[in-house]
Amino acid sequence: MPLSRPRQTERTPFLAEIFLISAAALVLEISYTRIISFKLYYYYTYLVIGLALLGLGSGAVVVAVSKRLKAMSTARLLLGCSVAGAVGVVVGYLAVSMMPLDTILLWEGSTGQRAKTMLQLLGICLGLYVSFLPIGVIIATLFARRPQDINRLYFSDLAGAALACIVVVPVMAWIGPVAAVGAAAVILLAVALRLSTTTDQVLRIGTAVGVAVLAVVVVRPSVAPEIRAEASKGLRPETNTSATRWSALFRVDAVEIDLDTADHDPNTLLFHDGIAGSAIWQWDGDPASLTRFDDDDRSVPFSALGTPPERMLIIGAAGGNEVQAALHFGAEQIDAVELNPATADLLRGQYADYAGNVTTQPDVNYVVGDGRSYLAERDTEYDLIWFVAPDSYAASNAASSGAFVLSESYLYTQEMLEEALEHLTPRGMVVMQFGENDYEGRPNRTARLAATARNAFEASNIAPFDQHIAVTTTYSETFFYGVSTTILKRTPFTADELDRIEERVPVVPTMELRYLPGRPGDEATAPVNQVITLDDDALRGLFDSYQYDVRGITDDRPFFWHFTPFADVVGGSEGRFDVEIAVGERVLLLLLLIAIVLAAVFLLGPFLLVRGTWRRLPDKATSAPIFGILGLAFIAFEITLIQKFSLFLGYPTYSLTVTLMSILLFTGVGALVSPRWHARPTRLLSVLAASIVVLALFYILVSPSIIDALLDWPRLAKMGVVVVLCAPLGVCLGMFMPFAITLVSRGNEHSEESVAWGWAINGFFSVIGSTLTTIVSMTYGFRTVLFASMLLYLVAIGLLAVLARRRPPVSVSAHGPTVGL
Numbered sequence: 001m002p003l004s005r006p007r008q009t010e011r012t013p014f015l016a017e018i019f020l021i022s023a024a025a026l027v028l029e030i031s032y033t034r035i036i037s038f039k040l041y042y043y044y045t046y047l048v049i050g051l052a053l054l055g056l057g058s059g060a061v062v063v064a065v066s067k068r069l070k071a072m073s074t075a076r077l078l079l080g081c082s083v084a085g086a087v088g089v090v091v092g093y094l095a096v097s098m099m100p101l102d103t104i105l106l107w108e109g110s111t112g113q114r115a116k117t118m119l120q121l122l123g124i125c126l127g128l129y130v131s132f133l134p135i136g137v138i139i140a141t142l143f144a145r146r147p148q149d150i151n152r153l154y155f156s157d158l159a160g161a162a163l164a165c166i167v168v169v170p171v172m173a174w175i176g177p178v179a180a181v182g183a184a185a186v187i188l189l190a191v192a193l194r195l196s197t198t199t200d201q202v203l204r205i206g207t208a209v210g211v212a213v214l215a216v217v218v219v220r221p222s223v224a225p226e227i228r229a230e231a232s233k234g235l236r237p238e239t240n241t242s243a244t245r246w247s248a249l250f251r252v253d254a255v256e257i258d259l260d261t262a263d264h265d266p267n268t269l270l271f272h273d274g275i276a277g278s279a280i281w282q283w284d285g286d287p288a289s290l291t292r293f294d295d296d297d298r299s300v301p302f303s304a305l306g307t308p309p310e311r312m313l314i315i316g317a318a319g320g321n322e323v324q325a326a327l328h329f330g331a332e333q334i335d336a337v338e339l340n341p342a343t344a345d346l347l348r349g350q351y352a353d354y355a356g357n358v359t360t361q362p363d364v365n366y367v368v369g370d371g372r373s374y375l376a377e378r379d380t381e382y383d384l385i386w387f388v389a390p391d392s393y394a395a396s397n398a399a400s401s402g403a404f405v406l407s408e409s410y411l412y413t414q415e416m417l418e419e420a421l422e423h424l425t426p427r428g429m430v431v432m433q434f435g436e437n438d439y440e441g442r443p444n445r446t447a448r449l450a451a452t453a454r455n456a457f458e459a460s461n462i463a464p465f466d467q468h469i470a471v472t473t474t475y476s477e478t479f480f481y482g483v484s485t486t487i488l489k490r491t492p493f494t495a496d497e498l499d500r501i502e503e504r505v506p507v508v509p510t511m512e513l514r515y516l517p518g519r520p521g522d523e524a525t526a527p528v529n530q531v532i533t534l535d536d537d538a539l540r541g542l543f544d545s546y547q548y549d550v551r552g553i554t555d556d557r558p559f560f561w562h563f564t565p566f567a568d569v570v571g572g573s574e575g576r577f578d579v580e581i582a583v584g585e586r587v588l589l590l591l592l593l594i595a596i597v598l599a600a601v602f603l604l605g606p607f608l609l610v611r612g613t614w615r616r617l618p619d620k621a622t623s624a625p626i627f628g629i630l631g632l633a634f635i636a637f638e639i640t641l642i643q644k645f646s647l648f649l650g651y652p653t654y655s656l657t658v659t660l661m662s663i664l665l666f667t668g669v670g671a672l673v674s675p676r677w678h679a680r681p682t683r684l685l686s687v688l689a690a691s692i693v694v695l696a697l698f699y700i701l702v703s704p705s706i707i708d709a710l711l712d713w714p715r716l717a718k719m720g721v722v723v724v725l726c727a728p729l730g731v732c733l734g735m736f737m738p739f740a741i742t743l744v745s746r747g748n749e750h751s752e753e754s755v756a757w758g759w760a761i762n763g764f765f766s767v768i769g770s771t772l773t774t775i776v777s778m779t780y781g782f783r784t785v786l787f788a789s790m791l792l793y794l795v796a797i798g799l800l801a802v803l804a805r806r807r808p809p810v811s812v813s814a815h816g817p818t819v820g821l
Contacts, residue, residue: 016194017138017194021082021160022156022160023161023163024164024184024187024191025164025184026160026161027164032096032128034251035096036096037250038227038251039096039097046591049770051125052128053635054763055136058136058603059137060137060140060755061602061603061604061607064752065606065610070752074145078138081138082191086192088133093178099123099127100120102231103230104232106118140759143741150742151672155672158667158734159665162664165657166657168657177246178221179218182215186211189210189214234271235255241255242256245342245345249339252271255268255270268282272340279321281324299504300431301431303503304429304501305383308331309332311332312326312331312335312385313336313375315388318343320336324355333363335380336364337367338366340368344368372647372711375420377711382423383427383429385423387432410646413452421490427491428490432449433483434483435481437481439473443528444548448550450471450486451531452552453469453552454552455554460490469532470498471485471486471516474511502519515532549562555647556704557778562585588771592768595768613750616750623744627740627758627762627765628765630796633792634769635769636786636788636789636792637733638660639770640777643777644703645707648707658722666731674738678739699729740803743803
């Protein structure tokens with residue numbers, strides 16, 4: 001007995017199936033961004049985005065070129081692809097988790113090592129691709145075979161993805177991304193069970209067994225193969241970890257170490273996504289016993305203050321080391337903010353007694369959240385605001401907002417420094433400490449911070465800047481890294497404050513004075529000192545001639561760690577092709593190249609197999625750019641808004657969840673209501689053109705002021721604001737694809753192939769758009785990306801108008817417009 005009625009008589013729209021399958025795809029995609037960030041490096045999360053879009057897009061191509069799939073009933077095809085999708089998830093996870101890899105060899109290895117590494121990377125790509133391809137076949141089949149239901153199908157597709165956005169972050173925090181991958185496979189098998197019939201007992205039993213096995217992985221993810229981090233990371237498979245915690249930001253592994261050196265070394269290192277990021281120090285709870293801080297660079301801010309701070313804020317509290325330092329130096333009230341709940345969970349739970357119960361000390365308020373939002377939500381004034389390397393290549397800037405960021409940080413922008421200055425007492429100081437491994441050769445981080453601070457002081461009408469900043473450095477002989485300490489004040493440094501900083505030099509090993517107002521330090525020609533002291537014209541000349549880009553950053557272009565322009569990466573200028581400096585930029589360009597090649601092979605190449613049919617497709621020259629522009633412009637809008645709202649919502653994962661959910665949900669609403677406009681294409685396109693212009697200009701010109709004005713609102717209220725801000729854009733964008741698909745299907749004897757062709761083009765530009773958007777954002781800023789997206793949509797509207805004039809008119813019944821095929 002067949003699984004379903006013959007295809008030509010099928011009337012089931014399969015709305016529930018596409019809803020569940022899209023939810024599974026989104027859960028799978030976001031879960032893999034976390035897994036890949038741990039296995040490789042955070043910037044490889046674009047690999048996941050691109051391959052997910054590639055798999056979903058190439059599903060349409062497979063449907064178009066496969067005669068066997070065309071002959072299958074829709075129910076049977078969905079059943080087979082659901083099972084294949086679940087199998088693909090298992091195969092993909094095994095490939096991703098177990099493939100040995102050292103991506104640094106792509107840049108530093110021999111020719112043979114580079115070739116081998118590239119093949120290994122492509123193996124991971126293939127594993128990810130096969131996870132999403134069957135899902136793409138399902139979605140493409142339903143879209144192509146049921147253009148009359150495209151509005152409801154598109155809505156169900158996006159509603160399923162929107163629901164997954166809501167649940168995936170708490171699910172990953174609860175059970176981890178490995179279990180979430182297993183849950184996605186379970187959903188696919190559940191769809192298969194729903195589509196199977198009672199006569200297919202063997203299939204039903206096999207599927208039920210698969211569900212049971214995968215359910216074990218969901219409940220106990222430790223039974224799945226351990227993810228093997230790449231060789232260049234510090235966390236090895238043989239490392240004896242005492243605790244592991246996954247979160248939506250990064251994975252934390254606690255490793256107890258025994259360095260046979262002085263008591264200045266921590267007993268427990270915390271690895272962030274496989275890289276040593278912070279530490280938990282054993283402590284007996286007595287502040288007087290913390291003498292290790294007396295000759296440590298953490299003593300410098302307290303010495304500069306002279307008397308203990310009455311109230312201080314620590315941004316980037318991590319394992320509590322700086323909290324212990326503040327207690328030792330007599331701080332009366334300490335607000336300590338840590339972004340990652342996994343770190344806080346370790347410090348409050350398993351390591352609470354070990355760390356002297358530092359989070360529950362009477363003078364300590366240890367909270368989980370975003371430092372900037374925490375500051376904006378309060379009117380508190382502080383004697384000391386201490387930024388303790390709150391960003392690192394494996395920390396919040398690395399994996400925040402899930403998949404859609406490279407290394408932006410809203411903690412180091414001009415606007416953030418202005419906010420911090422507003423929260424200082426008259427004697428208050430802002431202190432920023434982070435690694436600077438080659439201060440003499442390229443003090444890029446300190447120079448950019450000085451440039452950003454200079455802009456913030458000018459905007460706050462505080463002058464002269466060179467009287468309000470002090471810079472020192474130290475070097476760790478144990479861990480082989482340098483630390484730069486920058487101190488900022490609203491009022492000029494006093495002689496007593498400068499004396500106390502100088503007095504630290506003989507006490508703190510390796511400490512050097514780099515810049516103190518009117519005091520000996522580095523030569524005036526040192527890059528940081530030039531940024532501080534040059535006049536505006538000379539400073540612009542310095543920026544133009546300096547080897548790296550160290551200009552100040554703003555919320556519109558918050559990529560603090562982006563020092564090497566992409567043109568220099570391609571050109572390989574001497575001194576700029578550096579593992580630390582240019583690796584992110586090189587990876588982005590490599591991923592863009594991989595995306596272009598794979599998309600061309602899997603999305604466009606298969607049409608060579610049906611080139612006879614492809615030649616007969618009408619209006620290819622018009623429809624191809626339409627679908628391409630819609631793919632590129634949509635992903636650009638989506639990624640940019642997620643990045644912008646990560647500042648507003650504070651906790652980065654909330655931006656991914658709320659913004660993406662809002663855009664997807666209301667895009668679905670737009671798709672649902674769009675058919676009533678299809679009979680009046682001129683009016684529809686006119687409304688869409690006006691709406692796109694108004695919305696884009698609103699996000700460019702008005703939304704920054706809203707974000708700034710409402711930054712101190714409660715988080716739940718801010719989530720509501722994001723939903724409201726995203727809703728009109730989502731409805732507007734949701735009308736484009738159903739209308740475009742309707743146009744290419746109308747009066748077309750090759751409607752399925754035309755839809756598949758359009759879907760493939762859309763997928764091609766979506767695949768490259770995720771990486772390209774970030775490159776453009778890093779180079780020109782978010783406002784430029786939004787403006788470019790607006791122009792692209794206007795071009796698409798013009799092409800849609802041309803196509804609409806060539807297609808047969810829509811017949812209108814009492815029930816609304818219908819599309820003739």
